[in-house]
Amino acid sequence: MKGTPKHVIVAGGGVAGMEAAGSLAEMGYRVTLVEKGEDPGGHLLQWHALFPDRRPADEVRSYLRKRIVHHNISIITRTTVEKIKYHPGGTVSVNLSGGTDEKADAVIVATGFQLFDAHRKEEYGYGIYDNVITSADLEGMFNRGRVAKADNSVPARIGLIHCVGSRDEKVNNNHCSKVCCVTAVKQAIEIREMLPSCEIFCFYMDMRMYGPYYEELYRESQEIHNVNFIRGKVSEASVNINNRLVIKVEDTLAGRPLKMELDIMVLMVGMEMEEAGAKLAEASGFKRGINRFLETGDHHYGNNLSGVRGVFYAGTCTAPMNITDTISHARAAVAETVRYLDGR
């Protein structure tokens, strides 16, 4: 590459954004990484360990952190990208929150996902009952090194509810978030390791172990960790006189309704289009799918293309995906961006 380096703005400093920024910088492009939070890192910042091998999340975090330490990368935090516009001649203008504008030769949108707000599934009692938590809350407990009830007592039985906010027409999400099943299995094992006497039940509709070593993890959870699996969607939760949660579910394999007391109920919250990303899409005229994620140019061979010149998509702003796929997708976005910049 000769002359002044071309400038690429990456919107979003999560896994996809960091990987994309790192790759571009490495190749000599000038990159501005725009992150809405305090630090880049995205959802990974909250996570304790990762499936399928349960390696510490920190390992991936430090890989990504190193990736964006480069003289070609400037990072703007506490800022969101509000609008992206392509101008004939090749400049892409980007409006940032706070009123500043940036000019670039290309933009990679990596605004990511947000976790489903479990309050919206009122029948599960999140925010109503103390011991109903989300999978993200549980990761927080793992980080603090202690899984306990709200009154600080040790739970004897924990239920993990799959598909909360996914595959559910009632919350306008028909899509599958893909990673919750394996996350549940991973978290079930982690709880068992921390609290060997705690019974674990996963309430699932389908076990979607789609990635390498996921099915093996599922098998391990049964074989070594005695995790129980009940096929049925929990319809509602209440609290009994002993202040224990009571859930209602059908054990569909036994064909009968089942009632169970739990000490902690973990809601495996799914992935939704991130709100700032949705606003950006709205303002910039990006197409969105019926699942509300960004609609890519082609599902098979163009899933980094935005339909707007000079704008490319990376990561979970296009669909739910795991970290492995997100990193691959980000690299593919970089490849598409470079091809576009070189071809101009």
Add this chain to the structure above:
Amino acid sequence: MSLNQANKFGFVINPSRLIDYDSSDRKVRDYVTLREPSFKLCFACGGCTAACTAGQHTSFNLRRMITYIRRGEIEPLRDEVTRCMLCGKCLLVCPRGVNTRNVVAVTAEAISKLDRNEL
């Protein structure tokens, strides 16, 4: 070995044990599907049965009922279908937006038509 051969050699499979999909009568399924197309959407999560008001008191299982209808097994639900209270709680739970109350109503209708040879 085909079923016929099996019979010849004295191995008789009790017909009530298996869902004989090839000879089962799926008229009820077709009728229900036509009258309430959302019937097709059920993915058997059991949310309806978990929430079911009647199901707490008696054997009424909408999820199983739908499966039976799909397989052409009508006898097991003949009695069960009359136990629903139509309260509609399942309607608020169903993640697939199946119009559950109408599935029950139309199934009852279909069975009575079947009995009158009108299906």
Add this chain to the structure above:
Amino acid sequence: MNSEFFITPFNLGLYFILIYSVVRSTVWFRNLSRSDKLRLQRGFFGRPFMDSLREIFMESLLHRKIFRKNPVLGYMHMSLAFGWFLLIVFGTIEADFFGEKHLNPPSHAIFFRWFNPEHGAEGFARIYNVWMDLLLAFILSGLLLAVIKRFIPGMVGMKKRTRHTWTDRVALISLWLIFPSRLFAESFTCGAHGSGSFLTGNLGAALASFLPAAEIAPWFWWLYSLSLGIFFLLLPVSRYFHIPIELFLIFMRNSGINTGDRSSSYTEVQTHACSSCGVCISVCQMSYAAGINDIQSVYFIKGLRNDRDIAAITANCLMCGRCEEVCPVGIELGPMRLIERRQGEREDGTLRLAGKYSLMRKRSSIEKIPTQSYGYLVREEPQKADVLFFAGCMTHLTPSVIVAMKKIMESAGVKYRFMDEKGGVCCGRPLMLAGRDREARELINHNSDIIWKSGAQILVTSCPICYKVFRESYYLDATVMHHSEFINLLIEEGSLRLGYLHKKVVYHDPCELGRGSGIYDEPRAVISYVAELQQASQERNMSLCCGGSLGNLTLSSDKRALIAADAARTLTMSCPDELITACPLCKKTFVQSTKTKVSDIAELVAAALPRPAVKAVKKRATRAAVKATGNS
């Protein structure tokens, strides 16, 4: 051509409709229940008769209600109805006063000008002629509007127009022809004889100046008589039958007859009293929000009248009751639809009353559905309580409502039992809405038994669906209260200490609580006590349905979503902090379709409770509450 033969069509039509009316009303009367017959007889000699006369004058002639809604449409109806009425009255007086003899047959009044072509040349008769012309002009102005309405509905402020049958169309044309033909008939006659006033006289003179008026006149008199005759003959099979039938309806209603829960003469009278005006279409959310345009009350009634297979129409209705609120004739559309849904319950599958008289039975025989049976329910022995709380099936899916109610009752020191804490038995209302009353009875008996045995004096429920059926179809000693009423009572008697939330909220009247049970003020009082209540554009008796209604068995979830989205948009127009409702079903439905926070009224009140829950014992207050309501 002085033959009077042309009056025959008119006479035929008139005597036909008179005899028909007498026969029909006799049949209706005979088919009334004993008590309704008694009501009618008593009404005839009492106040109801006078009330009816007044109502007939105000509504059937002046069309006051329509006038208020839409002055142009009101004028159109008034000029036709009241104008025609005046024309008949003054025509009869004219014939009686100026005619050859007193007590003439009606035709003499109607065709007065033909019989007295020279009449009205001078004196009082001359002034009277001006009056008669004025009346004719009045009617014709209304007719002009009617023609405009037919072809350009928007010009008279109509959004939707109903579809008409062929008999309706022929009747319509004959109705339209009546007054223009009278105008020309009178004008030609006047033209030939040099008589008539400002309208007929001038027009007659003008026409006679270039046309052989005397020869043409009889043709128009024929047309006049024919159009009258055809109109009368078609009256019973056209939508215009509503004109005479409405008089019956008004009298029956004023005598205290109502639809009840069984098909009767009254339902049939209501069927015929519908004018197919289509107001029910324009307020129907199924129409304007979900694009379903063939199930509205006007089509339901039309199907009923013409004995068609209307099972699908009958089932596909939210039962929200908005149409009933605006029906200018006051037809009890909700109860009528429920009766029709109940037809499925009948074992013999007999057709409706109307079916017995119609020549062609187009309806298919009614489905015989296996009856639901709840013999499996086990009788319970409840614990005694003053206040019994019944959350309802749906409320178990909105636990925040239950938690809020518990907090409120504990804070107020109410001693209560939670009747369906572990899940109860359905109240029976959903079955009733599906037309299965007999089966609902079983559930009603089961729950009644528990409520009686508990000895409760107040039954509080969080579900308006349960509330309605508890109040209307349960025989209970306890006072039934929706939780909004109960909270209001607790506030009024001072047993609930509440802070003020600095929030702007808008309140949604749930159908079964508002229109269904008339509870509008208590929820508003409660809300205003703890927050700032904003007005909604559609509220109280015109409140919208959330779309989640159990009244509709067949509506798909995507259509429901359209209705919910539209209703939520309308309600949150003023950008409130929260959308407050008082029904778990409404809450669940709205949560799906708006970004505004949706809360139940109980949650709002619970949020206004003092933070560290003061568990002051206020047993005395509760006892007072029990006494205050328990005695009623």
